[in-house]
Amino acid sequence: MNKKFLISVVAIFVVSMGLGFLVHGVLLAPEYAQLSNLFRTPQDAERYFFYMLLAHVLISFGFVWIYLRGRENKPFLAQGVRYGVAIAVLMTIPMYLIYYAVQPMPAPLVCKQIIFDTLGVILMGIVVAWLNK
Numbered sequence: 176m177n178k179k180f181l182i183s184v185v186a187i188f189v190v191s192m193g194l195g196f197l198v199h200g201v202l203l204a205p206e207y208a209q210l211s212n213l214f215r216t217p218q219d220a221e222r223y224f225f226y227m228l229l230a231h232v233l234i235s236f237g238f239v240w241i242y243l244r245g246r247e248n249k250p251f252l253a254q255g256v257r258y259g260v261a262i263a264v265l266m267t268i269p270m271y272l273i274y275y276a277v278q279p280m281p282a283p284l285v286c287k288q289i290i291f292d293t294l295g296v297i298l299m300g301i302v303v304a305w306l307n308k
Contacts, residue, residue, distance in 0.1 A: 180239060183306045188235040190302055194295040195231070202291065206284050213278060238262070242303045251304040259300025263293040 199207070207214055215223065242258055268289055275285045 179307065180243070183239040183243075183303055184232075184235045186306055187238050187299055187303055188231055190299050191231045191234055191238075191295075192228075194292075194298065195227075198288075198291040198295060203284065203287060206281075206287075210280070210284075213280070238299060239303055239307075242300070243307060246304070246307065251308040252301060255301035255304030256297055257300070258304065259297030260293075262300065263296045267292045267296050 214220075241262075245258070246254060271285050271289045271292070274280060275282070
């Protein structure tokens with residue numbers, strides 16, 4: 176681990192947390208509020224916030240680590256988009272499809288989750304590629 180790696184992990188953590196708040200805490204919050212039987216109350220969720228932070232630390236570490244192992248000597252923008260799409264296909268999209276199969280989530284909400292989080296992962300890919308060009 177070098178300084179650039181750690182800076183990349185911190186930057187991706189900030190982007191990941193920020194996008195997560197924007198998408199799930201703002202844009203989709205009204206739809207989640209209609210499904211209160213599927214989610215923790217805000218007060219209960221606060222008790223578990225450490226796990227949210229831990230998850231984003233792990234996401235950031237893994238995201239940067241995998242990118243650095245597969246990057247090529249090509250323009251950063253295309254690499255970042257390619258990497259973001261690959262991660263979305265590997266993790267983001269299947270995760271929401273699995274949740275949809277086992278949890279009674281409305282299909283339009285699942286589509287929004289997939290679209291917003293796929294765009295977020297692509298943005299994270301661009302950021303990590305830019306930081307490591």
